[in-house]
Amino acid sequence: MTTVTLPGVYTPQDDTDMLVRCLRDELLPQHAAVLDVGTGTGAVALAAARLGARVTAIDISWRAALNAKVNALLARLPIRVERGDLLAPVSGRSFDLILSNPPYVPAPTTACPRRGVARAWDAGHDGRLVLDRICQDAPGLLKPGGVLLVVQSALSGPEESLRRLRTTGLRAEIVEHRCVAFGPVLRSRRGWLRDQGLIEGDAEKEELVIIRAVRLG
Numbered sequence: 001m002t003t004v005t006l007p008g009v010y011t012p013q014d015d016t017d018m019l020v021r022c023l024r025d026e027l028l029p030q031h032a033a034v035l036d037v038g039t040g041t042g043a044v045a046l047a048a049a050r051l052g053a054r055v056t057a058i059d060i061s062w063r064a065a066l067n068a069k070v071n072a073l074l075a076r077l078p079i080r081v082e083r084g085d086l087l088a089p090v091s092g093r094s095f096d097l098i099l100s101n102p103p104y105v106p107a108p109t110t111a112c113p114r115r116g117v118a119r120a121w122d123a124g125h126d127g128r129l130v131l132d133r134i135c136q137d138a139p140g141l142l143k144p145g146g147v148l149l150v151v152q153s154a155l156s157g158p159e160e161s162l163r164r165l166r167t168t169g170l171r172a173e174i175v176e177h178r179c180v181a182f183g184p185v186l187r188s189r190r191g192w193l194r195d196q197g198l199i200e201g202d203a204e205k206e207e208l209v210i211i212r213a214v215r216l217g
């Protein structure tokens with residue numbers, strides 16, 4: 001299957017792969033309404049569309065939105081791609097499944113980058129600037145019985161995601177773990193991560209987790 005990654009768009013990685021695998025384990029209703037938030041190249045959206053879902057994909061980056069459109073065309077899959085901030089383009093709609101591999105990397109900067117490739121991963125000191133918004137807003141867009149699947153690092157507080165999602169009434173748990181080697185971004189900020197108390201010594205690996213949260217009927 002031909003897919004392209006345009007310059008400046010996040011290349012699908014372990015987190016993408018984890019999310020796609022968990023998506024394939026979901027028992028979706030026929031023609032399920034699926035949302036992919038922060039779609040990048042559209043890799044996760046394409047996987048959902050191949051399962052027969054009706055997919056909407058959103059990205060804040062024009063380049064990523066274009067990339068996802070190109071890949072949907074190449075795959076001949078009818079994915080609706082929107083450019084916008086998190087869930088704003090789909091307010092008022094509801095979904096059987098919401099998927100997200102959002103920016104979750106703790107960063108020395110306090111705000112999310114407004115442009116550039118780091119917008120795909122940097123998410124403030126605790127890595128939670130985007131996660132917290134997803135935990136707050138996604139539950140309201142789930143149909144009864146609908147599911148939210150989010151991938152994040154253990155460095156950005158999965159327990160806090162669980163707590164926030166449970167506060168909104170969802171049943172939330174961690175369903176997948178994977179240990180991965182630090183990429184160039186985490187390697188370059190080891191000293192800062194140590195100063196923040198987020199890692200110890202010469203840590204070389206982080207744990208990625210998938211959070212699955214269900215809106216009870």
Ligand SMILES: C[S@@+](CC[C@H](N)C(=O)[O-])C[C@H]1O[C@@H](n2cnc3c(N)ncnc32)[C@H](O)[C@@H]1O
Nearest residue numbers: 010012016038039040059060061085086101120
């Ligand atoms: C880690 S990448 C994941 C890309 C793709 N889903 C994957 O798994 O390969 C995160 C994506 O979220 C997008 N993003 C960052 N902030 C966003 C926001 N506020 N609203 C929508 N998309 C956002 C970035 O542009 C980037 O494409």
